[in-house]
Amino acid sequence: MFKRLFWVSIGVCVGVVAVTKAQAYVKANTPDTARQLLLGPDQDHVTMRTLEGLVNEFNAARRAREAELNAKYSDGTN
Numbered sequence: 740m741f742k743r744l745f746w747v748s749i750g751v752c753v754g755v756v757a758v759t760k761a762q763a764y765v766k767a768n769t770p771d772t773a774r775q776l777l778l779g780p781d782q783d784h785v786t787m788r789t790l791e792g793l794v795n796e797f798n799a800a801r802r803a804r805e806a807e808l809n810a811k812y813s814d815g816t817n
Contacts, residue, residue, distance in 0.1 A: 762786075 762785065765777060778785050 762778070766774060766782065769777070774782060779788070781788070
């Protein structure tokens with residue numbers, strides 16, 4: 740169990756470093772027009788926008804599933 744947790748955390752860390760390095764490379768070596776196409780107009784907050792999008796998508800899926808389960812198992816006496 741702890742070995743898996745260790746290796747998963749190592750993989751996450753390596754992934755974060757790789758994405759950070761790739762974004763830095765793109766920022767340094769592409770013209771502004773192409774960079775805006777890839778990263779959007781707000782290039783300094785790409786990571787936060789991505790995380791916010793993931794959290795919003797997760798919450799929407801969670802709410803939809805919760806509503807589905809409530810409709811399926813609720814007896815309507817609320």
